[in-house]
Amino acid sequence: MNYCLFCLGLEIMKRVTLNFIIDLVSFICLLGLAFTGFIIKFTLPPGTGGRGQQLHEGLGREHIKTFGSMTRHEWGDIHFYLAVVFAVLIVVHIILHWGWIKNYFKSLFGISRKVG
Numbered sequence: 001m002n003y004c005l006f007c008l009g010l011e012i013m014k015r016v017t018l019n020f021i022i023d024l025v026s027f028i029c030l031l032g033l034a035f036t037g038f039i040i041k042f043t044l045p046p047g048t049g050g051r052g053q054q055l056h057e058g059l060g061r062e063h064i065k066t067f068g069s070m071t072r073h074e075w076g077d078i079h080f081y082l083a084v085v086f087a088v089l090i091v092v093h094i095i096l097h098w099g100w101i102k103n104y105f106k107s108l109f110g111i112s113r114k115v116g
């Protein structure tokens with residue numbers, strides 16, 4: 001019997017650890033999305049023909065085509081793949097918390113289990 005309790009505790013610890021890892025990686029992806037989105041929106045804006053910084057009193061045409069030796073489209077690729085990873089992690093997060101979600105909505109709408 002103690003063995004079963006040990007296994008249950010180990011399984012819960014693994015689940016807690018898995019939740020932590022998924023949440024941490026999701027947060028890192030979210031930070032990456034914010035960072036790349038900022039670069040795409042403000043540092044390498046579309047339709048400026050490489051003059052984004054010049055239009056905003058920056059260094060000029062030759063400096064806006066790349067940021068960190070990557071073009072706007074390369075940053076866009078990173079942004080896209082981070083978004084895909086983030087979406088998958090959010091789906092896994094929801095799956096891991098599905099029982100809690102169901103119970104929350106049941107309590108929210110006053111639905112209780114029938115006894116008997």
